[in-house]
Amino acid sequence: MHLNRGFIALISVIIISAILLVVVVAGSMNGFVTRFTLLDAESKQRSAAAADACADTILSRLASDASYAGPETVVVGSDSCQVVGAVNPGGNPRVFKVQSVVSRAYTDALITFDTATPAVTAWQEVGHF
Numbered sequence: 001m002h003l004n005r006g007f008i009a010l011i012s013v014i015i016i017s018a019i020l021l022v023v024v025v026a027g028s029m030n031g032f033v034t035r036f037t038l039l040d041a042e043s044k045q046r047s048a049a050a051a052d053a054c055a056d057t058i059l060s061r062l063a064s065d066a067s068y069a070g071p072e073t074v075v076v077g078s079d080s081c082q083v084v085g086a087v088n089p090g091g092n093p094r095v096f097k098v099q100s101v102v103s104r105a106y107t108d109a110l111i112t113f114d115t116a117t118p119a120v121t122a123w124q125e126v127g128h129f
Helices: 002-064
Strands: 072-076 079-086 094-102 105-114 119-126
Touching (some): 002 072, 002 119
Antiparallel strands (some): 094 105
């Protein structure tokens, strides 16, 4: 009888330890995944900011040269974006393809400019070019 009691106690301790181990590992994995989710969100924000810098650059170029059609690489701190080029060079409104990639976070946009003003009239984020 005493031998069975020790066996039951030992099995109970093993089962409780296994349950606690599963709870601790699940909790740490949740923190691990959350960390990478936040990193991806920050990369997307930086990518969108770089694409915004490309739009500002296009506005500046159009203000000084209404025939500007790209392409150009714009460096923004440690990030960069590309003015891929105008979809309709010489047209008004003029649509530009802009792409920015920061740590596998892509921002691909079609940005429409009124070349007479110059001003942004539309901004549409699209799938990867």
